[in-house]
Amino acid sequence: MIIDLRTIQPGSRTFEYVLEKNWWRSEEFENQILALDTPLAVSLRLYTAGDKIVLEGRMNGGIQVRCDRCLQPYHRDLNAAFHVFLAFPSPESEVAEVELLDEDMEVNFIRGEEIDVDEIVREQVYLSLPMKLLCSEDCKGLCPRCGADLNKGACQCRREVGHPGFSKLKNLKIQE
Numbered sequence: 001m002i003i004d005l006r007t008i009q010p011g012s013r014t015f016e017y018v019l020e021k022n023w024w025r026s027e028e029f030e031n032q033i034l035a036l037d038t039p040l041a042v043s044l045r046l047y048t049a050g051d052k053i054v055l056e057g058r059m060n061g062g063i064q065v066r067c068d069r070c071l072q073p074y075h076r077d078l079n080a081a082f083h084v085f086l087a088f089p090s091p092e093s094e095v096a097e098v099e100l101l102d103e104d105m106e107v108n109f110i111r112g113e114e115i116d117v118d119e120i121v122r123e124q125v126y127l128s129l130p131m132k133l134l135c136s137e138d139c140k141g142l143c144p145r146c147g148a149d150l151n152k153g154a155c156q157c158r159r160e161v162g163h164p165g166f167s168k169l170k171n172l173k174i175q176e
Contacts, residue, residue: 001117012047037062053086069141080128
């Protein structure tokens with residue numbers, strides 16, 4: 001969804017729309033987010049604050065993600081609020097390299113009079129996810145040797161006793 005920023009001045013505008021399940025595109029084969037399970041409802045409010053434009057939003061829906069331990073896909077509810085600050089870059093920053101300050105790290109710099117809100121929502125979906133995605137707290141993951149899913153049952157690998165870092169010492173012959 002493209003929003004013309006000239007329509008925001010001087011007050012605020014609200015937008016509500018729904019992103020259908022086919023909206024999400026997985027950019028990489030190894031992407032953790034596989035698809036949208038349900039349509040993603042997005043509500044936005046844009047208003048000016050000084051020389052910046054503030055975008056407040058909320059999104060609700062469901063996504064299909066891959067578990068970090070067992071690699072199986074599972075459903076995850078998505079209910080997140082976000083705030084994004086938008087600003088036009090200063091004219092001197094286009095001429096030379098400028099060091100970004102701490103407050104600049106919280107701002108998205110925009111060019112032109114329009115913004116693509118879909119890209120901001122996509123970024124916020126990623127930012128709303130936890131560091132480690134688990135299908136359940138007691139997920140056993142995969143066997144490090146054969147790759148079997150340990151949630152479905154034990155694998156047939158022969159288990160060796162002891163730490164694998166010391167396995168070479170088992171064959172060590174000591175002569176006196």
